[in-house]
Amino acid sequence: MQQKIQFYTSKLKSKPEIILSIIFVAVFAFLIVVPFVQMIYTTLTYQSYDLRLERGAEEGAFTLFHYKRMFGSDLTKSHFLKPFWNSIKVGVSVTLIAMIIGSLLAWLFVRTDIPYRKFFQTIIVVPYMIPSWVIALAWQLFFQNTRTGGQAGVITALFGINIPDWLSYGFVPIVICLALHYYSYTFLLMSGALRTIDSELEEAGSIGGLTRSQILMKITFPLVLPALGSSFVLTVTRSMGTFGTPALLGLPVRFFTIPTQIYAMINSRNMGDGFVLALVLIILAATFISINNKIIGVRKSFVTMKGKGFRSNPMKLGKLRPFLLVVLLIFILCLIVFPIVMLAWSTFMLLPDDYSFSNLTMHFWAGKSDATIASGEPGVFLNKGIIGGTINSIKLGVIAAVVNAFLGLLIGYTVVKNRGTKLSQVIEAVAFAPYVFPSIAFSAIYLSMFSRSVGPIPALYGTFSLMVLIVIVKNLPFSSRSGISAMLQVDKSLEETASIQGIPFMKRFRLIILPLCKSGFLSGMILTFITAMRELSLVILLVTPSTRLLTTMIFSYETQEQEQHSNAVTLILLLIIIMANVLIKVLVNRKSEETMNLG
Amino acid sequence: MSKIELKNITKKYGKVTAVSDMDLSINEGEFLTLLGPSGCGKTTTLRMIAGLEEPTSGELSSDGKTLFSRDSGIYVPPEKRNLGFMFQSYALWPHMTVRKNISLGLETRKIARDLINEKVRRVLDKVQLKGYDARYPSELSGGQQQRVALARMIAAESAIFLMDEPLSNLDAMLRVDMRSELKRLHKELNATSVYVTHDQVEALTLSDRIVVMNEGMIMQSAAPEELYLKPANLFVAKFVGSPRINLLAGSVSSEGGKYYFKNSDVSIPLNSLDSTPVPPGKEIIAGIRSEDISITKNDSGDYRIYSVLPAGSETIINVIKGETHITVKVSGFTSLAMDNMVDLVFNRDKISFYDRDTEKLIY
Numbered sequence: 026m027q028q029k030i031q032f033y034t035s036k037l038k039s040k041p042e043i044i045l046s047i048i049f050v051a052v053f054a055f056l057i058v059v060p061f062v063q064m065i066y067t068t069l070t071y072q073s074y075d076l077r078l079e080r081g082a083e084e085g086a087f088t089l090f091h092y093k094r095m096f097g098s099d100l101t102k103s104h105f106l107k108p109f110w111n112s113i114k115v116g117v118s119v120t121l122i123a124m125i126i127g128s129l130l131a132w133l134f135v136r137t138d139i140p141y142r143k144f145f146q147t148i149i150v151v152p153y154m155i156p157s158w159v160i161a162l163a164w165q166l167f168f169q170n171t172r173t174g175g176q177a178g179v180i181t182a183l184f185g186i187n188i189p190d191w192l193s194y195g196f197v198p199i200v201i202c203l204a205l206h207y208y209s210y211t212f213l214l215m216s217g218a219l220r221t222i223d224s225e226l227e228e229a230g231s232i233g234g235l236t237r238s239q240i241l242m243k244i245t246f247p248l249v250l251p252a253l254g255s256s257f258v259l260t261v262t263r264s265m266g267t268f269g270t271p272a273l274l275g276l277p278v279r280f281f282t283i284p285t286q287i288y289a290m291i292n293s294r295n296m297g298d299g300f301v302l303a304l305v306l307i308i309l310a311a312t313f314i315s316i317n318n319k320i321i322g323v324r325k326s327f328v329t330m331k332g333k334g335f336r337s338n339p340m341k342l343g344k345l346r347p348f349l350l351v352v353l354l355i356f357i358l359c360l361i362v363f364p365i366v367m368l369a370w371s372t373f374m375l376l377p378d379d380y381s382f383s384n385l386t387m388h389f390w391a392g393k394s395d396a397t398i399a400s401g402e403p404g405v406f407l408n409k410g411i412i413g414g415t416i417n418s419i420k421l422g423v424i425a426a427v428v429n430a431f432l433g434l435l436i437g438y439t440v441v442k443n444r445g446t447k448l449s450q451v452i453e454a455v456a457f458a459p460y461v462f463p464s465i466a467f468s469a470i471y472l473s474m475f476s477r478s479v480g481p482i483p484a485l486y487g488t489f490s491l492m493v494l495i496v497i498v499k500n501l502p503f504s505s506r507s508g509i510s511a512m513l514q515v516d517k518s519l520e521e522t523a524s525i526q527g528i529p530f531m532k533r534f535r536l537i538i539l540p541l542c543k544s545g546f547l548s549g550m551i552l553t554f555i556t557a558m559r560e561l562s563l564v565i566l567l568v569t570p571s572t573r574l575l576t577t578m579i580f581s582y583e584t585q586e587q588e589q590h591s592n593a594v595t596l597i598l599l600l601i602i603i604m605a606n607v608l609i610k611v612l613v614n615r616k617s618e619e620t621m622n623l624g
Numbered sequence: 625m626s627k628i629e630l631k632n633i634t635k636k637y638g639k640v641t642a643v644s645d646m647d648l649s650i651n652e653g654e655f656l657t658l659l660g661p662s663g664c665g666k667t668t669t670l671r672m673i674a675g676l677e678e679p680t681s682g683e684l685s686s687d688g689k690t691l692f693s694r695d696s697g698i699y700v701p702p703e704k705r706n707l708g709f710m711f712q713s714y715a716l717w718p719h720m721t722v723r724k725n726i727s728l729g730l731e732t733r734k735i736a737r738d739l740i741n742e743k744v745r746r747v748l749d750k751v752q753l754k755g756y757d758a759r760y761p762s763e764l765s766g767g768q769q770q771r772v773a774l775a776r777m778i779a780a781e782s783a784i785f786l787m788d789e790p791l792s793n794l795d796a797m798l799r800v801d802m803r804s805e806l807k808r809l810h811k812e813l814n815a816t817s818v819y820v821t822h823d824q825v826e827a828l829t830l831s832d833r834i835v836v837m838n839e840g841m842i843m844q845s846a847a848p849e850e851l852y853l854k855p856a857n858l859f860v861a862k863f864v865g866s867p868r869i870n871l872l873a874g875s876v877s878s879e880g881g882k883y884y885f886k887n888s889d890v891s892i893p894l895n896s897l898d899s900t901p902v903p904p905g906k907e908i909i910a911g912i913r914s915e916d917i918s919i920t921k922n923d924s925g926d927y928r929i930y931s932v933l934p935a936g937s938e939t940i941i942n943v944i945k946g947e948t949h950i951t952v953k954v955s956g957f958t959s960l961a962m963d964n965m966v967d968l969v970f971n972r973d974k975i976s977f978y979d980r981d982t983e984k985l986i987y
Binding site: 027028029030031032035036038039040445516518519521522523524525526527528529532536537540541 | 637674675676678694695696697698699700701702703704705707708709711712713715717718719720728729732733776780
């Protein structure tokens with residue numbers, strides 16, 4: 026026995042990957058598994074909220090009360106079925122539209138002789154960088170009607186047409202706005218896949234006597250199927266789980282999806298029911314992922330084909346070329362130029378629905394507090410709250426970026442060095458688990474879990490650290506994936522040779538592994554920064570006045586109908602995100618990275 | 625005194641056994657080669673000696689000091705084993721100069737700066753890369769990279785060198801040059817060397833001793849000459865030597881005090897011993913190398929030339945009789961042509977006999 030211990034301790038000393046995996050298992054268990062268990066536990070016990078609903082209920086006692094309420098009572102229809110179907114409807118519609126737009130664009134840019142490709146390719150992925158709900162904000166500016174009591178949008182104000190409710194709020198605008206964001210995911214994945222297909226494969230088909238459509242169906246389609254599958258899963262899970270857009274465009278007309286329903290419940294302290302819905306969302310996401318893995322998993326190898334003798338023969342568009350060019354330009358105008366110009370314009374308007382030049386003002390940018398305007402909120406540049414929020418957001422982004430990049434690489438190291446063992450699989454799987462947690466639910470659990478001190482960790486409720494922690498954990502799936510793929514590209518002998526020469530682990534990591542993974546490391550860092558900057562649903566429950574972020578300020582200005590402030594802050598956010606993106610492009614070769622980090 | 629000692633070493637990956645109950649001792653200053661087809665366990669063995677893999681069971685020691693033993697709870701990590709390792713891929717750090725690649729390991733050992741510089745200079749000199757110290761690996765040719773890897777291993781001045789197919793990524797010409805470099809270097813430094821290769825010529829040219837492995841087991845451990853002349857079993861006979869040894873199935877028979885090896889096609893007279901160690905009539909396999917057969921043109925000969933393959937310094941001639949193909953090697957070029965009829969003379973002293981069932985050498 027003593028010899029066994031001696032053997033393992035001497036082994037541990039020289040095998041950092043084993044020490045690391047033990048640490049990761051422990052930390053992940055605490056930060057990912059425990060919250061999940063606690064969530065299930067909450068759904069199975071009475072919460073303080075339930076006490077006034079159920080006579081004789083005792084807080085903490087076991088009960089199926091929440092499940093009965095959600096799935097078998099007169100509340101089922103309004104609190105479960107309706108949001109559920111709305112989510113499915115939104116998810117499926119968004120996914121279909123987004124995939125059609127994304128695939129068409131990918132095909133257009135990779136496979137045809139459309140002009141100004143480089144320029145368009147850069148512009149077309151802008152929606153990928155900015156928060157999905159920015160388009161929803163812009164939508165409101167154009168299509169808002171007066172019926173819900175807010176200010177009229179541009180169209181109503183200028184032309185006097187009252188926009189019907191279905192175009193102002195609810196299902197239709199939510200689907201359009203989300204589709205205009207999520208097409209970028211399909212676009213990136215599909216252009217990656219299309220680029221790896223040698224057009225000789227298609228030409229061989231046409232020499233073999235297949236017609237154009239047969240080539241498309243029998244050769245091209247199966248080859249891009251894995252990319253389509255990933256796009257589908259990514260889009261459907263994300264659009265069902267997203268909070269911002271359905272909140273902005275759905276709540277005013279009481280159009281609930283699961284995430285907004287969860288938000289409403291948790292906001293009123295009804296944790297039990299909220300978590301039941303969160304579980305529904307998790308199960309939905311897990312189902313889509315596993316279906317995709319079943320159908321497409323085995324075919325994955327197609328994508329990684331070697332581009333040997335690679336040749337891509339762009340299709341001649343002929344007469345369609347100018348026509349498609351115009352369509353593209355209109356698409357970009359509507360998608361990017363109008364919304365951003367409109368957001369900017371609105372920040373200079375004193376009265377929100379007066380579009381005359383005499384109504385223009387600098388007040389919302391540089392004006393001092395004036396009790397008659399915007400409840401006395403001072404202009405952006407003088408607004409301590411907004412400046413504080415900007416600093417908080419950047420701080421959050423930078424900390425998360427640095428921590429996630431290092432964690433990702435360490436996880437990558439651990440997983441790759443332990444490859445083939447159960448331990449390695451467990452770590453990889455658990456690090457990916459936060460992906461299926463809906464952000465709202467995840468933050469709700471953290472809220473309750475860290476509201477009192479846990480072990481050595483003090484009560485974190487209301488602190489900035491809690492937001493940092495949750496953003497880091499929620500980003501683990503992406504950083505660990507990019508860490509793993511970065512580590513896979515480093516031949517293991519490069520480290521082994523160093524360890525034989527007696528170079529200690531820290532030095533190996535700093536002098537060999539880190540420099541070799543530099544480009545993936547940096548781009549992963551900036552991507553995490555951007556994701557953290559635009560995070561809304563994950564932090565909306567956790568912010569307090571002292572820890573406000575740009576995104577949560579946008580949301581609260583919006584709900585207080587202070588559109589100018591909300592739009593001005595949105596512009597600041599966009600500016601920071603776009604600068605970070607420019608940085609990414611300067612620092613690393615972007616082509617390979619963009620597709621990689623989509624997961 | 626033996627330098628490295630492997631006792632009952634077994635390595636399993638799940639259900640697959642890579643190395644099976646291996647015993648091997650490597651002598652001080654010896655150049656030992658592990659030779660075998662891919663997947664035979666030779667690289668695994670080398671990596672276990674280095675400490676990069678752990679045996680599933682067994683004991684490993686060096687200089688009488690145990691390096692690994694699960695039973696007595698001993699595990700010495702790679703960096704404490706005082707050895708150098710050369711990888712097939714060279715494992716040069718691409719983001720460091722040649723100088724840094726060599727000096728990094730020395731720096732962690734707290735050696736004085738100018739002593740390190742002196743060492744780097746000396747080893748670069750030794751591998752004929754003087755003046756290349758500021759280059760990056762990507763700015764070097766494959767052969768030069770290989771030399772840097774070699775220099776890095778030498779610089780550490782370890783008592784043991786482990787090399788995992790270091791020459792396999794070089795082109796044929798360079799490989800021949802590097803073989804003599806390595807041999808020279810071994811003579812100068814006299815470090816105990818374990819060398820892994822699947823190239824039998826490399827093994828024969830470099831080694832003091834060759835250990836042929838197959839499916840995780842040692843097939844034969846012998847000096848190159850013995851290995852080539854008296855392969856202990858059919859596997860080694862087939863694996864070592866090019867062109868491949870001729871293996872003929874048949875049996876020994878005696879006629880009037882003379883012994884012959886016979887099958888339905890050929891009849892080879894054997895040395896007239898008083899008796900043969902091979903019992904007459906027993907089904908056996910005879911092995912004879914292509915250079916131990918001579919060939920003469922004779923229009924009424926029994927053998928027909930199937931193909932003639934001149935290669936400059938030698939010509940490989942394939943002859944056929946009935947079902948039996950025989951390969952003959954002659955030096956230089958030949959006037960023989962395809963479909964000529966010829967006679968063969970077998971060098972009686974160089975024929976080995978193998979048991980058909982056990983595949984082991986009988987005589």
